[in-house]
Amino acid sequence: MRKLDARHAVLLDRAAQAARRRARLPVARLLLAPVSVMPPEDPPPTWPMLLLADQRLPGERMQRVEASPAPRHPLYWVAWRGGEWRPTYVLRKDQRGRWTWFLTEEFHRALLEEALYYANRGDWPRLVGHMRALGHLPMFSGVWSQVQEIRRRVQAVWGDRYLRDPSGQWRTPPWRAAVAEWPRRPLSPIGMRLYSEEPRTLGEWWEMHRRSS
Incomplete structure (x- = not known):
């Protein structure tokens, strides 16, 4: 991590990153991959990392991440499902133009169906x-x-067919308790935070470690 910071300044805070952008210098970030995509050949405490930048970084083999509906070079994270490691998350821009992770079209369709x-x-x-x-x-x-979207589609099926029981009383969907256990809000656009006290990037982790020591 220190080598990458010395080479590409991946641990800068937001103010310093903004200063680099104004100077038209590359701004790089080092992100942590979700636990669910950790490959089996790299068990804990190895941390899968993702190096992102808004310009090409010298000395690094990089691919341009495209945000079009059918990019030639999409950026995937894999997960273990169906007995093998398969692409599961793809990096795209949302409707507001922010980078975030989506389920691949194939996986999302399978979950919906x-x-x-x-x-x-x-x-x-x-x-x-x-x-x-x-x-x-x-x-x-x-x-x-x-x-x-999956929740809304399921809710529509329930409302069309099972909203009332034979006595005419309103019924509570049996899956409502499961939905109530879902997180209340999404993660930050590109960050990864499984629990509120965990850092999303190595820069945040480094700052937490510095303050605690």
Whole structure:
């Protein structure tokens, strides 16, 4: 980490980063990958890291991350699912132009179809388990929006078919308790924060460590 900071100034605070931008110098950040994407050949305490910059960094092999709907060079994080390591998160810009992580189109579609399948069949135990599992995804703002879409689609199925019982009384969806366990708000646009006391970037971790020592 110190080598990367000496080479690319990855631990600067926001004011210093803004000064570098005004000077038209590269601004680099070092991010931590989610625990769920840690490859098996690098067990803890190895930390998967991601080096991002707004310009090409000297001495680094870099790829340009594209934000178009069908980029030639998307940036993926993988996760263990279906018995293998597969691309699961893709870095894109949201509607406000901020970089964030989304579920890949294939994975998002699979999660949505599974939820709708259980909802249409009225298989509430499996739907509850599925919705509860969605709440454990790393809630980047892009992932958050996709998970909320799944919730709305499931809610529409429930409202169309199961809103009232035969006696005419309103019924509470059996999956509502699972949704209530979801995080209240998404993570910062590109940061990673599993718990409020953990840092999102190595710069934040370094500052916390400096203050504590």
